Amino acid sequence: MTEENWLYQESTSKPDIADVFREYDEYRRRKGYLARVCMSFSCTLQSRTQSSITYPDVAKQVMKSKRIQATLDTCARQDCPKEATTFSLDNEEEFEDPKQLPEKLAFHMKRANHLLSKMKAGISLSLLKLTSWVLHRVLRYFLSTVQVHKGQMEMVQKAAESSHPLIFLPHHRSHLDYVVVTFILYNYGIKVPHVAAGDNLMIPVFGSFMRGLGGYFIRRKLDKVEGKKDLLYRAVLHTYMQELLRAGQNMEFFIEGGRTRSGKAAAPKGGLLSVVIDSYMDGLLEDAYIIPVSINYEKILDGTFFIREQMGEQKIKETFWGALKAVWRVLMSHYGNIRVDFAQPFSLKEYLQSAQYTNMEARKENLESRRNSFSRARRSSGKLRPSGSLTSLYGTDVVVEDQRQTVKDLAQHVVYTFVNSSTIMCTTMLAFLLVTKHRKGARLEELVQSFEWLKEEITFRGRDVGFVGRAPTVIQYAADVLGDNVVKKYSVPADDSLAGSEDSIGTELMYFEPVTCLPDVFELRYYASGAISVFLMESIIATTVYGVASDDLDIRHISTTDVFVSHDEVMEKAQRLCALLQYEFLFVPPCTSLGTELSSAMDKLITYEILREEESSLHSAYTDSREMQWAKRFASSLKMQEYSSDEEEEEEVAFKKLQVLLDEPDCYNRFNFLLTVLAPYIESYWIVVQSLTRLLKEDMPENEFLGTIHQIALDRVEDGVAEFAESVSMECLKNAIKALQSIKVLEIYYDTKTVEFTKTVSLCDKYREEERLNDFIDFIEDCRM
């Protein structure tokens, strides 16, 4: 048996994991020859067949809907010479030339029909059957298994038995994502979803297939002209989705709005999700089940498209020939195993109700009154009304901020769930170890030790790993799957200085070395990113402790020096670090407080004996005057004076301090490991904040600023001074600018003095003082390894 086959057998030997290919084969084998031939095309894994499921065309209902009628009226009136102030159709006398109205109405009606026909899906059962049959054969060319968790599939099937639509929200990594999700659902006898596809995918032949398999096409930017809402387009999309939901159709969309370029989840978009929430608010939908999905690959199929973009190059446009070439490349390669995780389905209704209790009372009242007012409106006269929405995509006015937050919260909850419930594949584990613990490379024995340690850490934190088997075999397999451009694998004689093990002189040792130079390092980092979420919060605390104690802490070797940091300073600065990295990671779900999560991460570091907590009073706690001053400032910011009016008492307030213990190898290694998890990001952010001093002299066009910092990052790598080559990541630099804007260090405005109203970056007033800006830069500088 070859090594690969062995691993294939092993990886599906977990009792709760099913391989869709193998289940299909066994099912067909059990059925006998005749049945096998007859059911060749229609075979699904479950007794419930797809033939009993219907996929109605809702186009007629869309065009007849009140929302579309009212929007047509609005658009027609907007085009007429004199604007009307009301949406009612019976106000024609207000126009200079009432004859124009029907003409304009007809024009917009034609446009609405055109938009809808370009958008809508047309699911064909025969095409689904044929595609499933083809996929069962073709996918095996380049995949070993498509694994699902049996318990999860049972939960999804149970949810599908209810009368409510299922909303699948997957993490978007590859073009194979939607194929695999529909393929699995089809095979498990679940109604396949309608999937929102960006209109860039409307390419000849492929586009038509996609429609027949559930794809409907949406613009990736709703409004063609910036600042002007395309009301008709929004209304068509909104109504189309609502009618699908009303008809009980399942849905799927990629809430991040595109494939991840870094391997991490991107900030979610709220447009399509707002329609689902709006449908519930409108009373059109009694309930729906939300199902976050994560699709985990051993090797990503989409090649290295993201490397170009991380290096600052333009995205390549999707074309027919490009798609054909990609299919051919995929068929000629091997991509190992895929594991698809469906998180526990949750009821939208229950989520919104519990959000009402946990979130602000005000939001609750808004939602309630909104729902009630809509029900009243529907019961009242049959007159046309604009049906403008307050929570959603189609708002005739501005979406209320409070309602927008409800949608954002749900979107973040979904992203948090799919990131934190994803299975960690063996390639991710190997890449993660190679960018953190073994950046300079390691012998197989060393990697085996680290691999087993990492597996234990992952499973201890309640996450699953996507393989079974002995670590040495898994590591070698993972290195082969990742390929030579990511991990170099070679043999070295045991007496080589690299090997260094005395008892193995004369034999050969396997040595693994990550490729850490540009641009290939982005591929390595891409895979490694999948494991960051496991250690994220602990890494934030470790990085902050290091930042706070940087003057006294030398992490180059084990040290027995007593180093103390203030507990509250660490907590406060950790929150600031999270705010700075807000576009890189989602630290906590919206229903949880960041402070609580940081505290429990700190408790973990205390348990590992990296930190020791000590209680002490303010006046004796710190010999260092900087910390003393900080502690006093912090005390006053906590409004201690409310409890103690005189200075004497304030001085006696107990403060927690933390001793940093790096005298044991285990603690020292873990602390260093935690620092390396975030270190490349810190380096990118440091490059950006350092460059802020340029803005002290004058504001800069945003593109020029971004270009300058990208060039600085590239030069640092070329000059050999960059610690991490991946710090040049364009996505990271852009995220840093967005975060600085969000925490009000930077502001971006349109320069009206230029002809094209150039987007310009400038420092916020507070940071125009050099001293203040330097303080801020120092904070990031201190966190750098």
Ligand SMILES: CCCCCCCCCCCCCCCC(=O)SCCNC(=O)CCNC(=O)[C@H](O)C(C)(C)COP(=O)(O)OP(=O)(O)OC[C@H]1O[C@@H](n2cnc3c(N)ncnc32)[C@H](O)[C@@H]1OP(=O)(O)O
């Ligand atoms: C067996 C067989 C197997 C084979 C099987 C094959 C399957 C064959 C299927 C093919 C399937 C392909 C699938 C490809 C996969 C992709 O193409 S992924 C890319 C396309 N998908 C997406 O982007 C989905 C997520 N994106 C969104 O939801 C975005 O919001 C939209 C709808 C695209 C719009 O984006 P945008 O124009 O950038 O605007 P955005 O700022 O998000 O907001 C738009 C409006 O939404 C509303 N909105 C936004 N956020 C909020 C909020 N938080 N609260 C309330 N309202 C909000 C507002 O009205 C807002 O307008 P404003 O009031 O701000 O003016």
